[in-house]
Amino acid sequence: MKPTLVLVGRPNVGKSTLFNRLTKSRDALVADFPGLTRDRHYGHGKVGSKDYLVVDTGGFEPVVKEGILHEMARQTLQAVDEADVVLFLVDARQGLAPQDKQIADQLRKTGRKVWLAVNKAEGMRRDVVTAEFFELGLGDPLAISAAHGDGLRELIDLVLADF
Numbered sequence: 001m002k003p004t005l006v007l008v009g010r011p012n013v014g015k016s017t018l019f020n021r022l023t024k025s026r027d028a029l030v031a032d033f034p035g036l037t038r039d040r041h042y043g044h045g046k047v048g049s050k051d052y053l054v055v056d057t058g059g060f061e062p063v064v065k066e067g068i069l070h071e072m073a074r075q076t077l078q079a080v081d082e083a084d085v086v087l088f089l090v091d092a093r094q095g096l097a098p099q100d101k102q103i104a105d106q107l108r109k110t111g112r113k114v115w116l117a118v119n120k121a122e123g124m125r126r127d128v129v130t131a132e133f134f135e136l137g138l139g140d141p142l143a144i145s146a147a148h149g150d151g152l153r154e155l156i157d158l159v160l161a162d163f
């Protein structure tokens, strides 16, 4: 069985760009499995010798509205639950946002191992880019650029090391 990676993060951090990049090597198979909601896109990919399935979640709205967790967040948490690898994206250009902290808290509650990737880091110094994100308490942030492909091989090798 191929491991499944799920991409989570607030809107605009580059989840879909990363999804496209990670699935491109296999004819960009963006397969919406029958029976699943439109919020979740599944695709196959391969980097080096590693085969995997990627899930692009539609978004993450961690705010509780009148006691009911938003449907999107529910979907995302379900995708997190079902995945082998959880990849949390943040935005190097925007910096640490309040919503990032909320999502980090939500993810922490799941008890899952979470990998933190700082996207849009092309042309920026790795240590400068990652510094403020240690605060999320999710370990070493990994600097990547989904748009340019920087750091993606290293990212995949790392997160799939046990698969």
Ligand code: GDP
Residues within 6 Å of the ligand: 009, 010, 011, 012, 013, 014, 015, 016, 017, 018, 119, 120, 121, 122, 144, 145, 146, 147, 148
């Ligand atoms: P999503 O909402 O998390 O799925 O984010 P998108 O993939 O739709 O990307 C949001 C915006 O960020 C788009 O304008 C992308 O072109 C841009 N973007 C994504 N990845 C990168 C990156 O690595 N570097 C830069 N500079 N922009 C990026």
Ligand code: MG
Residues within 6 Å of the ligand: 015, 016, 017, 058
């Ligand atoms: Mg998207």
